[in-house]
Amino acid sequence: HSIFDSVPQAPPDPILSISAAFRADASPRKVNLGVGAYRTDAGAPYVLPIVRKFEKHFANDPSTTHEYLPQDGFTKFNRLSARLILGADSPALNEGRVVTVQALSGTGALRIGFAFIANFIGQRVVYVPNPTWSNHRNVVPQAGLPATRSYRYFDANTRGVDVEGLLQDLSCADEGSIVVFHGCAHNPTGADPSKDEWRRIVQVVASKKLVPFFDNAYQGFASGNLNTDAWSTRLFVQSGMDMFVAQSYAKNMGMYGERVGALNVVLRSPKAVDAVRSQLKQLIRAMYSNPPLHGARIAAAIMADEDAFRQWEMELEKMSARIRTMRTRLRDALIKNGAPGNWDHIVNQIGMFSFTGLTSQQVAFMRDKYHIYMTSNGRVSMAGLTEGTVEYVADAMKDAVL
Ligand code: PLP
Numbered sequence: 379h380s381i382f383d384s385v386p387q388a389p390p391d392p393i394l395s396i397s398a399a400f401r402a403d404a405s406p407r408k409v410n411l412g413v414g415a416y417r418t419d420a421g422a423p424y425v426l427p428i429v430r431k432f433e434k435h436f437a438n439d440p441s442t443t444h445e446y447l448p449q450d451g452f453t454k455f456n457r458l459s460a461r462l463i464l465g466a467d468s469p470a471l472n473e474g475r476v477v478t479v480q481a482l483s484g485t486g487a488l489r490i491g492f493a494f495i496a497n498f499i500g501q502r503v504v505y506v507p508n509p510t511w512s513n514h515r516n517v518v519p520q521a522g523l524p525a526t527r528s529y530r531y532f533d534a535n536t537r538g539v540d541v542e543g544l545l546q547d548l549s550c551a552d553e554g555s556i557v558v559f560h561g562c563a564h565n566p567t568g569a570d571p572s573k574d575e576w577r578r579i580v581q582v583v584a585s586k587k588l589v590p591f592f593d594n595a596y597q598g599f600a601s602g603n604l605n606t607d608a609w610s611t612r613l614f615v616q617s618g619m620d621m622f623v624a625q626s627y628a629k630n631m632g633m634y635g636e637r638v639g640a641l642n643v644v645l646r647s648p649k650a651v652d653a654v655r656s657q658l659k660q661l662i663r664a665m666y667s668n669p670p671l672h673g674a675r676i677a678a679a680i681m682a683d684e685d686a687f688r689q690w691e692m693e694l695e696k697m698s699a700r701i702r703t704m705r706t707r708l709r710d711a712l713i714k715n716g717a718p719g720n721w722d723h724i725v726n727q728i729g730m731f732s733f734t735g736l737t738s739q740q741v742a743f744m745r746d747k748y749h750i751y752m753t754s755n756g757r758v759s760m761a762g763l764t765e766g767t768v769e770y771v772a773d774a775m776k777d778a779v780l
Contacts, residue, residue: 392512393753400751408749409771411762414565414730415634416697419764424697426632428689432676447668449659451480451640455674458681459640463594463608463625470615475648477655479641479662480669483634484595484626485513487641491591491622492521493661494643494654495556502589504556505548507531509755511565511593514558529557532567537723537735539564541575545582553587556622559614561592562607563600563729566757570600570728576610580617590614591622598630600729602698604691620646627677629730630694636673697761701730704763708732711772717779732758740778748774 390398396412418424436442450456456478460471470476481487495502501524506514508528518526529551530543548557559579564570571579583590592611598604611623627638643654662668680686705725712721724732736744736756744750750771752758763771 396751396753399745403749403751405749407770409751409762409767411750411752411758411771413759413762414629415759416629416632416701416730416761417764419700419766421762421764421767424632426690426693428680428686428693429631429633429676432679432686435679436675444671447480447671447674449479449662449668450655451669452671452674452678454682455638455678456480456640458678459625460642462604462681463597463611463623463642464615464644465605465608465612468612468615470644473648475645475651477643477645477651477658479655479658480674481624481639481641482666482669483628483637483639484593484624485517485639486637486669487624487626487639488514488517488591488593489521490658490661490665491624491641491643492518492523492556493665494658495622496522497661498654498657499589500554502554502556503527503552504558504591505529505551506558507544507560507564509566510558510560511595514593526558531564532569532733534735537569537726537733539569539571539575541571541578544571545578548579548582548588549586551586551588554589556589556591557583558591558593559610561594561597561611561623562609563596563731565595565729566731566753566755567733568727568729568731569733571610573609576613580614583614584617584619589620589622591624593624595624595626596629596729597625598691598694599698602695604630604694615644618646620644627673631673631677631680631690633673633677636676637670638673638677701760704760704768705732707765707768708760708763708772711769712775715769715772715776717772717776719779730759730761732760734758734775736775736778740775743778744774747777750774 400410460478504518504526506526508531515526529547530540533540597607600607621644623642625640628634680690709721709724734756738754741754
């Protein structure tokens with residue numbers, strides 16, 4: 379007998395297991411619409427030229443070292459990262475009531491944030507939208523909090539945000555509960571509240587004394603504009619409440635595997651700033667001591683330099699424009715081939731994904747007959763489509779819904 383004999387098999391991750399199945403498929407026609415990473419119109423991974431430029435620069439600079447960072451990461455990166463999401467003129471930043479720590483991309487920022495809540499705020503209930511990015515439900519209990527509860531978010535009939543249901547559910551939450559919001563480009567639905575709807579949401583959150591936790595995995599990637607995509611987060615910060623803001627540079631800088639991200643804790647008053655930072659550092663020390671340097675060094679260099687920043691903004695416009703073009707192409711191809719139903723939601727949704735409305739049976743049918751891969755909830759990565767595959771995918775979708 380080994381001590382490991384009784385270890386139960388974990389279920390496959392609903393998102394990551396798709397790439398494995400895709401790789402194992404030998405069909406030359408196979409298409410991966412499961413991957414949450416940008417692809418060029420040739421279906422290839424993309425390294426932003428500005429990222430490449432700084433990689434070369436640092437590799438060739440003899441003063442580049444690989445020393446340890448402090449527990450809370452690269453100070454210059456943290457400062458610029460907070461400014462990117464909160465805005466250069468943010469009163470919270472100017473009043474010195476934001477604590478920013480570098481994190482292992484967006485997931486790591488969530489993980490540290492929830493661990494901090496479990497340790498220092500208490501056993502609060504965490505509400506996540508229904509549906510949400512599946513990993514939210516893993517991270518919260520692993521960080522030491524009770525299992526998540528959900529609030530109504532998506533209305534399958536209108537294919538938009540069920541704002542009345544959302545407001546009702548938040549009104550019923552206990553005071554002090556944590557509420558996860560996707561700052562923009564809601565994953566998986568691609569449906570975001572309008573500005574007016576966000577204003578109604580912030581009112582309920584304030585009056586019920588809830589604690590918002592903003593998850594920003596797509597800043598600049600949704601609309602193509604960094605400020606537009608930060609609007610909802612900034613609205614909540616302006617209301618002056620205690621809150622958490624997670625950031626990821628995976629999609630917007632294309633540095634998926636470098637794990638570049640940050641957690642910002644926004645405090646109502648600067649009083650507890652030093653204590654909060656000290657505890658975050660202590661948590662990090664016990665988990666992984668300190669974060670990786672490479673990606674943060676590049677991200678900071680891009681954000682610090684005016685020209686580089688402008689080039690980055692242009693890249694964001696380009697990547698998000700290709701995704702929007704693919705939305706139009708797919709919708710048009712479905713109209714052209716006569717697939718039954720209304721497909722306008724594909725162009726109305728925002729961000730990397732489209733929530734097509736395909737059922738899990740239809741998803742399985744497309745995988746088995748056409749070698750097209752997507753998550754079982756019918757979520758399609760628009761970045762996985764190309765001019766060369768969009769008609770093939772549309773025809774397969776037509777076959778699936780007929
Ligand atoms: N949050 C949401 C909603 C996401 O979609 C993702 C990535 O898919 C993340 C967080 C975190 O990604 P990463 O840890 O790669 O930054």
